[in-house]
Amino acid sequence: MDPENENRTRKQQTINIEITKTQLQRAWDEAAEIAASTRQMAELGDAAAQHALGMMFLNGSNTLTQDNAKAVMWFRMAADQECASSQFNLGLCYAHGDGVPQDFEKATKWWQIAAENGNADAQFHLGVCYANGDGVPQDFGKAT
Helix, strand or coil, X not given: CCHHHXXXXXXXXXXXXXXXXXXXXXXXXXXXXHHHHHHHHHHCCXXXXXXXXXXXXXXXXXXXXXXXXXXXXXXXXXXXXXXXHHHHHHHHHHHHCCCCCCCHHHHHHHHHHHHHCCCHHHHHHHHHHHHHCCCCCCCHHHXX
């Protein structure tokens, strides 16, 4: 490649890098705005926002650092408002010991509540618990 074409290529690469940096910064800023808006709504008592904020803390997304204890806190607030997805996620947190001490009895309690509220994942997990005797007495009748 001749020097002139090489200079053009380098300039284009530099421009492409700057464009990518700008796009990444814009995406980061948008994620931060989403997290801030979600937190505001969650603090006002919106169960869907509380659940969403719990997911952000659980996964460390939207500029929030992963914090399982905060995820549990937000899931519990939403769960207390009958949010079946948060009830299910609380069960997962207790089953895995994420943000709370591992406790299969509490996991099955939350899955029972979520299952009663129509959460299919909770129904499945609860059935597995009854089949295996995890957190509840083994009961193949209730497992099916």
